[in-house]
Amino acid sequence: MPADLSLLIPxxxxxxxxxxxxxxxxxAGLAGGRAAIIxxxxxxxxxxxxxxxxxxxxxxxxxxxxxxxxxVETLARALIAARVDRRTLVVGLGGGVVSxxxxxxxxxxxxxxxxxFAPTSLLAQVDAAIGGKNGVxxxxxxxxxxxxxxxxxxxxxxxxxxxxxxxxxxxxxxEVIKAAAIGDAALFTLLEADVDAVLACARPAVARVVERxxxxxxxxxxxxxxxxxxxxxxxxxxxxxHAVERVFGFSHGEAVAxxxxxxxxxxVARGLLARGDAERIERLVRRAGLxxxxxxxxxxxxxxAIEVDKKRVGGRQSGVLVRGIGEAIVADVADGEWQEALA
Amino acid sequence: MPADLSLLIPxxxxxxxxxxxxxxxxxAGLAGGRAAIIxxxxxxxxxxxxxxxxxxxxxxxxxxxxxxxxxVETLARALIAARVDRRTLVVGLGGGVVSxxxxxxxxxxxxxxxxxFAPTSLLAQVDAAIGGKNGVxxxxxxxxxxxxxxxxxxxxxxxxxxxxxxxxxxxxxxEVIKAAAIGDAALFTLLEADVDAVLACARPAVARVVERxxxxxxxxxxxxxxxxxxxxxxxxxxxxxHAVERVFGFSHGEAVAxxxxxxxxxxVARGLLARGDAERIERLVRRAGLxxxxxxxxxxxxxxAIEVDKKRVGGRQSGVLVRGIGEAIVADVADGEWQEALA
Numbered sequence: 001m002p003a004d005l006s007l008l009i010p011x012x013x014x015x016x017x018x019x020x021x022x023x024x025x026x027x028a029g030l031a032g033g034r035a036a037i038i039x040x041x042x043x044x045x046x047x048x049x050x051x052x053x054x055x056x057x058x059x060x061x062x063x064x065x066x067x068x069x070x071x072v073e074t075l076a077r078a079l080i081a082a083r084v085d086r087r088t089l090v091v092g093l094g095g096g097v098v099s100x101x102x103x104x105x106x107x108x109x110x111x112x113x114x115x116x117f118a119p120t121s122l123l124a125q126v127d128a129a130i131g132g133k134n135g136v137x138x139x140x141x142x143x144x145x146x147x148x149x150x151x152x153x154x155x156x157x158x159x160x161x162x163x164x165x166x167x168x169x170x171x172x173x174x175e176v177i178k179a180a181a182i183g184d185a186a187l188f189t190l191l192e193a194d195v196d197a198v199l200a201c202a203r204p205a206v207a208r209v210v211e212r213x214x215x216x217x218x219x220x221x222x223x224x225x226x227x228x229x230x231x232x233x234x235x236x237x238x239x240x241x242h243a244v245e246r247v248f249g250f251s252h253g254e255a256v257a258x259x260x261x262x263x264x265x266x267x268v269a270r271g272l273l274a275r276g277d278a279e280r281i282e283r284l285v286r287r288a289g290l291x292x293x294x295x296x297x298x299x300x301x302x303x304x305a306i307e308v309d310k311k312r313v314g315g316r317q318s319g320v321l322v323r324g325i326g327e328a329i330v331a332d333v334a335d336g337e338w339q340e341a342l343a
Numbered sequence: 344m345p346a347d348l349s350l351l352i353p354x355x356x357x358x359x360x361x362x363x364x365x366x367x368x369x370x371a372g373l374a375g376g377r378a379a380i381i382x383x384x385x386x387x388x389x390x391x392x393x394x395x396x397x398x399x400x401x402x403x404x405x406x407x408x409x410x411x412x413x414x415v416e417t418l419a420r421a422l423i424a425a426r427v428d429r430r431t432l433v434v435g436l437g438g439g440v441v442s443x444x445x446x447x448x449x450x451x452x453x454x455x456x457x458x459x460f461a462p463t464s465l466l467a468q469v470d471a472a473i474g475g476k477n478g479v480x481x482x483x484x485x486x487x488x489x490x491x492x493x494x495x496x497x498x499x500x501x502x503x504x505x506x507x508x509x510x511x512x513x514x515x516x517x518e519v520i521k522a523a524a525i526g527d528a529a530l531f532t533l534l535e536a537d538v539d540a541v542l543a544c545a546r547p548a549v550a551r552v553v554e555r556x557x558x559x560x561x562x563x564x565x566x567x568x569x570x571x572x573x574x575x576x577x578x579x580x581x582x583x584x585h586a587v588e589r590v591f592g593f594s595h596g597e598a599v600a601x602x603x604x605x606x607x608x609x610x611v612a613r614g615l616l617a618r619g620d621a622e623r624i625e626r627l628v629r630r631a632g633l634x635x636x637x638x639x640x641x642x643x644x645x646x647x648a649i650e651v652d653k654k655r656v657g658g659r660q661s662g663v664l665v666r667g668i669g670e671a672i673v674a675d676v677a678d679g680e681w682q683e684a685l686a
Contacts, residue, residue: 011354069416076481076488108451108488111478112569135454138419145419145451147490226455 003211016150021207024157028053036089039102044094047163056082067136095121096128103134107149117154122172125156126213131221161201171253173288179213182236185326187212233328236320243305257290265341272323346554359493364550367500371396379432382445387437390506399425410479438464439471446477450492460497465515468499469556474564504544514596516631522556525579528669530555576671579663586648600633608684615666
């Protein structure tokens, strides 16, 4: 079922629209006669190109390695060559890397041009394209340079997920599990029933879980766009996850899965969470084909990576724990607690 | 006389403070015990270094050539190495290039860290450091990538101007003349009396004109932070000026002076401005040691440069004309009108 949600940041004049289970063909109408330019990558263009509206297309590289200031420069130059001006709509049509880079360039080119996203990965539809965070990496540290700027709209067409590799679907499911664990017990139950259908990209199942996951994110972002309070709950699984991603080279979704299972164990050790609920999280992670633990050893490297992340944000990179499925809190987690949860 | 002004953008929770005729020594108190890092350039450090607060110092290159994404990357890396976090105050202490680059990096590093400016050129004190526009150039086009983000505060110490080369003082005076022409007839009269004292950096004269010029800019920015309406009046002298700067290589202030004299002539030709008032503008420009005209010829190049600028902003780069000293309007100016004014 198509859903028209919106994100209104307090004090902001206009809401950002979030259109779920819509059709790529709706993009033309949303542009409303304005000139528009599509930013995508080669993979997405190969799979979905025939369904693009007839606008000029600019490509960026694929994968996390493309998230650099060099790509920003190349993309800005390409948009200028395609005659972008302050009224042109720039549409990032692709996965999380496309939306992260497109959002950053559009937020800064000519000091800001209108932009929108049509996310094509499950992870981008439930997470990366929602909430206005954008940016690029520097020296291997993620999203070190970026802004928080809301797109005019996000349009998610779930049919595009059918061409997605299985590993990428699993990565997206990890963020859906996260959303459920921190904010929606009913979504968690729904996932326990439907995870196979979601992984198979069966459209009614996908539409149901994406809408619920997006609603959780929109609620947290509306309350705290700049990430000082509520929005930090979205980091469930990410404190340790980022370190695991960096040290072992797991995909983002896999690393978050490992991080969530560890955070659930810390929550149990603190008496916040029933052991049975932690087991439900671990079981769902495994059923989604995601890892629940990382290889043993390398604790010193993981600790160093957690420390760097903490320093980066002024000591505010605390852990997120759950006290019951569907309810999360921000908490200071000692290094020893993470280590025990991994053991 | 020290002046404490402030810029409050409607809907924004906190005002940006503008402290004029203050002392660099006040910076420490304004940081209020927070960690801070100074961004400056080699020239400013040589002249003013002994007066810097005892914070870590990071240098960027000098001149317009330093306004690139490469500098953004280098500066971001240097700030990370200096252990910046989301609570560290980053202080751009220098001229317009330092504030443009520092403002952009601070607005995007870790998606935004607190920042402030201590402008050390007359041009930066009356113009570049005020109003929140920041950014870098791309392929020779000015400020193609940037944001509009207000600094926490701007502190102008007019004593630092004493070490400024004469050409740079003249450039600053050009922007003061601009402010007077578009918004303050009394400031224009004051300048006619005091221009020599301002060029000599006599402090009471400088403090008087800087405060009046800054008040005009703050009024226009508060009404129109994003440059869709009133703020465009600040472009007086800049439409043709940018073209002259690009084609002939004049300094920004010199180019703006030439642009203002030409715009005044267009205003006279349209019957908006008395001939005597146009002569007052030209006379003041010359008394400040600024050029009132560019060498003959190269009209085609100038026209091409104006066109590029227009396209860049979606046809909205109109001219600014004056109808009496102290009152400006935005108007469509035909190429032929610029050409006649230059002839």
